[in-house]
């Protein structure tokens with residue numbers, strides 16, 4: 001199963017991805033995680049991405065598309081994957097379409113978590129303070145100021161993807177404001193439906 005999770009930062013994509021990994025045994029490919037690893041390792045990609053990420057902007061499409069193209073070649077992605085945080089622009093979505101077409105693969109579905117902005121800002125602040133309380137380092141881009149920039153990038157560049165995938169008949173929208181376990185329930189029901197459709 002190949003799926004995309006869409007939704008603004010703080011919408012719960014990471015949390016729900018972990019549950020899909022557990023349930024379906026497919027890997028979560030998070031471009032944010034991959035870029036953070038590149039920054040930590042000081043690779044050329046990391047050096048290019050660091051300041052952009054810290055300011056809440058988007059890393060150039062070509063860089064991210066390259067990382068994903070390499071990652072989906074790996075053995076664990078052969079039977080499917082969850083894309084979390086990618087695509088984030090219509091150009092990335094088009095590049096993904098081409099990438100998959102070349103490999104004769106198709107996406108199964110795109111699940112969008114609909115949430116409201118004020119609630120998200122609250123969630124991000126909570127995540128940052130809980131992380132700090134555990135004595136763990138807080139992501140530099142999880143401060144309320146940078147979060148605002150990330151959200152603006154989402155609204156301007158990523159939100160149009162909903163219409164893109166809706167026009168392809170691929171978009172499933174879930175209420176991301178429900179309690180986390182209820183969102184998981186809705187998500188699993190949606191994915192099970194796609195598994196059945198694919199199998200039949």
Ligand code: AMP
Nearest residue numbers: 031032053056057058059064085086088
């Ligand atoms: P995330 O962990 O998905 O919130 O991503 C953290 C940061 O990594 C974003 O604010 C961007 O700077 C960068 N990033 C992650 N995924 C992408 C992407 N698909 N395109 C561009 N930048 C990305």
